[in-house]
Amino acid sequence: MVLKESPPHDVFLNDRVWQYRSAPGMASFIAAELDAVVAADSDADGQVELYTAGPRGLERWQPDAGGSWSGAALGPAGGTFRGPLAIADVDGDGVLDLVAGSDRGWAAWSTTAPASASPLFDETASGATAWAVVHQDPGRGPSMFGLSSDGLLEWIPGPQRPPYLAIAPTGREIASDQRRSNTSGIGTRIAVRAGSHWTAVDTVRTASGPGQSLQPVSVGLGGSGSTRADFVSLIWSDGILQTEIDLAAGRLHRIEETQRQLSSCPVLFAFDGTGFRFVTDILGVGGIGFFERPGVYSAPHPHERVLLPEGSLAAHGGRYSLVVGEPMEEVTYLDRAALTTYDLPPGWHMAVDERKAIAGPVPTGAPIFYRRERLPARVVNDRHQDVTAVTATADLTAAPPGAADPRFIGRTAPHALTLEFDAPIADGPGAPVLMIDGWVEYPYAQTVFAAWQAGAAYLAPTLEARGTDGRWQVVAPEFGYPAGMPRRMTFPLPALPKGARALRLTTTQEIYWDRLAVIYSEPAPEVVVRSAPLAGATLRQSGFARRTTGPQRTPHYDYDDRKPLLDTRHPRGWYSRLGPVTPLVERDDDAVAIFGPGEDVLLEFTAPGQPPPEGWTRRVILDTKGWCKDMDLYTKDGDTVAPLPGAENPARRALHAAFNTRYEGGQ
Numbered sequence: 001m002v003l004k005e006s007p008p009h010d011v012f013l014n015d016r017v018w019q020y021r022s023a024p025g026m027a028s029f030i031a032a033e034l035d036a037v038v039a040a041d042s043d044a045d046g047q048v049e050l051y052t053a054g055p056r057g058l059e060r061w062q063p064d065a066g067g068s069w070s071g072a073a074l075g076p077a078g079g080t081f082r083g084p085l086a087i088a089d090v091d092g093d094g095v096l097d098l099v100a101g102s103d104r105g106w107a108a109w110s111t112t113a114p115a116s117a118s119p120l121f122d123e124t125a126s127g128a129t130a131w132a133v134v135h136q137d138p139g140r141g142p143s144m145f146g147l148s149s150d151g152l153l154e155w156i157p158g159p160q161r162p163p164y165l166a167i168a169p170t171g172r173e174i175a176s177d178q179r180r181s182n183t184s185g186i187g188t189r190i191a192v193r194a195g196s197h198w199t200a201v202d203t204v205r206t207a208s209g210p211g212q213s214l215q216p217v218s219v220g221l222g223g224s225g226s227t228r229a230d231f232v233s234l235i236w237s238d239g240i241l242q243t244e245i246d247l248a249a250g251r252l253h254r255i256e257e258t259q260r261q262l263s264s265c266p267v268l269f270a271f272d273g274t275g276f277r278f279v280t281d282i283l284g285v286g287g288i289g290f291f292e293r294p295g296v297y298s299a300p301h302p303h304e305r306v307l308l309p310e311g312s313l314a315a316h317g318g319r320y321s322l323v324v325g326e327p328m329e330e331v332t333y334l335d336r337a338a339l340t341t342y343d344l345p346p347g348w349h350m351a352v353d354e355r356k357a358i359a360g361p362v363p364t365g366a367p368i369f370y371r372r373e374r375l376p377a378r379v380v381n382d383r384h385q386d387v388t389a390v391t392a393t394a395d396l397t398a399a400p401p402g403a404a405d406p407r408f409i410g411r412t413a414p415h416a417l418t419l420e421f422d423a424p425i426a427d428g429p430g431a432p433v434l435m436i437d438g439w440v441e442y443p444y445a446q447t448v449f450a451a452w453q454a455g456a457a458y459l460a461p462t463l464e465a466r467g468t469d470g471r472w473q474v475v476a477p478e479f480g481y482p483a484g485m486p487r488r489m490t491f492p493l494p495a496l497p498k499g500a501r502a503l504r505l506t507t508t509q510e511i512y513w514d515r516l517a518v519i520y521s522e523p524a525p526e527v528v529v530r531s532a533p534l535a536g537a538t539l540r541q542s543g544f545a546r547r548t549t550g551p552q553r554t555p556h557y558d559y560d561d562r563k564p565l566l567d568t569r570h571p572r573g574w575y576s577r578l579g580p581v582t583p584l585v586e587r588d589d590d591a592v593a594i595f596g597p598g599e600d601v602l603l604e605f606t607a608p609g610q611p612p613p614e615g616w617t618r619r620v621i622l623d624t625k626g627w628c629k630d631m632d633l634y635t636k637d638g639d640t641v642a643p644l645p646g647a648e649n650p651a652r653r654a655l656h657a658a659f660n661t662r663y664e665g666g667q
Contacts, residue, residue, distance in 0.1 A: 007031050016634060017294040017449065025067040032056070032071065036083025036208040042096040042111035044191065044198040051087070051098050051111065053208075055079040058100055060111065073115040074098065080124075081107070086207040088133045088142045091120050092162035092220030094192075094199045099133060099144075106131050106144065121155075128153055133207065135215045138166035139250035142218050162222025163249035165229055167192075169203060169217075171236060173256040180238045180409070180444075181257050184214055187237030195224035221249055238446055239633040241329075241567050258567075260547075263630030264442055265484055266332045267545070268306065268622070269559045271321040273314035276559040278545075282306055282324065283332070284442075284484035285356055286627040288645055289636030291445035293452050297636050300645070302335070305365040306622045307352045307488065313620050315607035320532060322622065325600030327544045327557060329568040330630040331575075331641055333592035337585050338623040339532035339605040343612040347371055348524055350619055351435055351490050356483035358460040360476050360491070367621070368433055368490060369524035373517050376419040387417070391516045394437035396486060396554050398512035408451045409510075410443035411458055416506040419516055424499050425465070430520025434463070434491045434503070438482045441510035441553050445634035461507040467497025472504060481511055485555050492521070512552050528612075532605040532620075537582045539593060542600045544568075568597035571631055572665035573641025575599075584659055588625050590646030591655040596664060 002010040008030045012020040034054040041048045050061035052071065057078050059071035075081065081100040090097045090108045097120060099108045105124040110117065128146030135142050137157065141164040144155040169188040171181030181187070185203055192199045201217045221227065229247040236242065236257050247253050265284040269276040286302040313320055320339060326332055342350060351368045379388045379399070387399040402415030425432055443451070443458060451458060460478035467473065475494050482489045505513070543562035549555055575594045576584065581601065584593040593601060612618045627645040631638045646652070 001037060003034055003037060007033065009034065019294070025063060025069055027068070028071065029061060029069050036085045038085045038087050038098075038206065038208050040087040040096050040111070040202070040206075041200040042087075044200040046200075049111070051085060053081050053083040053085055053100055055082075057081065058098065058109065074111070074113075075100070075107075075109045075115065075117075075119065084208045086133050088206065089164075089199070089218060089220045090133075090142060090144075092141055092164060092222040094194065094197050094220050094223030096199070096201065101131060104128070106146070123155065126153060135166060135218045138216065138218070138252040139164055141220055162220055163227055164218050164220050165192075165247055165249045166216040166218050166252040167232070167247075168252060168254045169234060169236070169257070170254065171238075171257045173259045179406070180240065180259065181236040185236075186212060189235040190217060191233040192219045192229045193231040194221045194226040194229050197223040199223075216252055238444075239631065241569055243567050263328050263330045263444070263632065265330075265628045266324050266326055266334075266626075267485075267557055269323040269325065269545075269557070270308060270313045271316065272312055273316065276321075276323055277312060278557040278559065279308060279312055280306065280487045281484040282622075282624055283626050283628050288627050288629045289445075289638060291448055291632075291634040291636070300627055301357070301362065302625050302627050302645070303365055304483075304624050305352050305354055306624070307350065308620045308622060310617070310619070318607055318609075319535060320605045320607050320620070322603045322605075323542075323559070323600050324603065324624075325542065325545060325559075326595055326597055327547065327566075328630070329597055330628055331571045331573075331594060331596045332626060332628045333594055333645055334585050334601060334624070334626040335590060335592045335646065336588045336623070336625040337534065337537065337601075337603050339534070340621045340623060341530045341532055341608055342367065342619045342621070343528040343530075344369070344524070344617045344619060345526045346615045348527070348617075349373070349519075350527075351433070351488060351519065352621065353490055353492065354483075355480040355489035355491060356440075357480040358478040360479035363480075363490075365623070368519070368521045369527060370430060370433070370519040370521055372430060372520045373435070374421060374423070374425075374519075375517050377422040378420040379516060380418050380420075382414070382416040391417075391513055394488070394515040396514065396550070396552075398438060398514040398552055400552075401510050401512060402508070404510060405456065407454070408443065408456060409447045410441045411447075411451060411456060412508055412510050414459070414506060414508050416504055417513055417516070419503045419505075421501045421503075421518070424501055425493070425503065425518055426496050426500065428520055430522040432493045432496075433519050433521050434493055435488065435517045435519050436482060436490070436513060437486070437488050437515035438511060438513045439486045439554070440481050440484065440512070442484065445630075445632040445638075449634045457508065459506075459508040461505050461509070461511065463491070464504040464506070465496045465500040466502040466504070468499035469497075471497075473497050481507070481509060486514070490519075493518070510553075512554075530608050532607060534582065534586050535604045535606050536580065536602075537585045537593070537604075538602045539576050539578050539581045539595055540600055540602060541578060541598060544598050564598070566598065569631065569666055570596045570664035571629070571639055571641050573663070574660045575641065575662045575664050576659050577662050581659060583655055589651055589655075590649065591652040592626065592644065592646065594641060594644075594660055
């Protein structure tokens with residue numbers, strides 16, 4: 001809002017990417033004679049009101065059902081009060097009040113009182129030519145300071161004022177090395193409930209004068225008669241919800257933003273014979289609406305095949321059981337889940353052509369069979385540290401990446417690993433394939449936007465090779481990376497320089513390279529392939545598996561320790577009904593099972609009746625098709641389930657009408 005010396009004023013809506021457009025419905029406001037304006041949700045109904053001062057007096061502006069704003073008188077008519085204005089709870093009843101200035105003092109009105117009501121306080125005879133609301137006592141609420149010809153004046157709370165509490169939000173969590181919101185907590189929206197009474201406050205510009213206050217927020221508890229706040233909801237400037245309970249009056253509560261994993265993609269658990277154990281996340285390549293730069297969003301790749309680690313899945317009662325769950329603030333659209341077993345002869349191994357592709361070829365998901373693998377003889381990073389032993393085994397201890405950029409989650413200083421082999425890499429038999437175990441710290445869409453503003457690029461790994469002439473040659477620019485939590489990725493190597501014995505990986509992403517090897521793909525005609533038919537799929541509200549984070553940001557989810565609730569919101573829209581959803585996930589038809597935070601789908605497959613021959617190895621691949629979408633401020637359509645991914649068709653419409661009948665919205 002830009003108030004000019006005379007109308008018309010300007011009101012712009014921020015589209016979040018430095019593009020602004022004129023706000024509709026503001027014609028009356030733009031044409032009004034105004035001197036000052038402040039914004040507040042004084043009645044805590046979720047709709048912000050505007051409070052203005054000008055020749056017509058004090059006014060409260062609200063939109064009608066059609067979105068058109070109009071003003072109504074608040075306090076005396078005429079131009080006695082021309083500003084400045086401030087919003088504060090000056091009487092402790094938990095309702096925000098309007099403080100307005102005149103030429104010789106100030107007065108305060110209840111924002112919920114009729115226009116004819118008398119002011120709560122009238123200090124227009126004080127001679128104060130300047131004044132400010134000061135939150136100096138967390139237990140007694142705001143004071144007023146004024147400047148007059150007689151010097152500095154102070155109006156302090158009286159002895160009958162109800163109890164207050166004060167809140168000072170900060171985006172910095174001392175225990176974490178990451179930060180999502182600004183340290184000062186500017187832009188935090190706070191809702192406080194005491195008894196049945198709500199107070200909604202905002203840390204942005206609570207006064208019409210210049211500058212941004214860094215004072216705490218004072219909330220009176222007189223409206224409830226309580227001595228503590230039962231529940232406090234904070235929405236940080238990055239759009240993340242956090243709740244606190246049982247905050248005592250009389251104190252300043254410094255609330256840090258909890259740094260937690262709010263989004264990534266659905267998480268996979270497998271039944272190993274004793275319980276469901278965390279495997280990894282899936283469908284990260286199927287993320288939709290992910291911001292790259294203004295007007296450009298990443299293209300999703302909804303197909304992903306996951307080779308389950310050996311020993312992670314065991315048959316019980318003739319079935320294999322897996323769970324695809326959502327312990328984060330996002331929505332999953334699961335179209336298909338299938339299971340295939342591969343019995344490998346002695347001496348054979350397998351991998352899958354999977355990764356998050358950026359500039360290189362799109363992975364095919366095809367199985368890769370091999371008998372030979374070659375570990376690097378030496379691995380050295382860009383800091384001349386030998387990390388050969390660290391990258392020789394997949395044990396969740398990875399080569400350290402570059403120094404983290406404190407401004408942008410998931411971005412580091414450029415870092416590189418050089419892999420030296422004791423023989424030419426391309427020497428067969430078989431086609432060489434780079435196989436990597438590792439994980440990545442994903443940035444959020446708003447982090448990518450901030451980095452774009454700063455010209456700080458997230459550069460995916462680029463692969464170079466060194467030939468016998470000693471020169472490095474780029475063979476695969478930004479070819480891809482492991483798409484999420486610990487997993488195995490592969491990359492079929494393109495033609496290498498003659499006699500190449502060294503590879504180099506360079507990136508600015510926070511990627512943890514756990515194990516590095518080259519395998520040699522060969523046909524394996526003796527492999528026995530069987531389909532494990534889907535026996536059933538059930539959608540459940542199972543709760544939130546407890547997440548812990550180990551060294552180098554290694555994630556773990558404990559399915560045996562689930563909470564029924566967490567600080568998450570559902571994107572608004574229609575979800576699949578709870579219960580059997582097999583028709584939605586048994587075929588690749590774009591008919592999707594839709595589920596959100598605290599929900600999961602139990603998948604059961606009919607296991608093969610006979611075990612593999614002695615000496616053979618059985619491996620299992622979960623073949624999925626689906627999408628996921630988080631609620632980041634910069635994710636396209638992040639706050640709604642719609643629009644649905646995939647293509648419309650008659651079968652999809654019929655299945656969605658029958659199954660997607662559960663509406664969820666908000667918290």
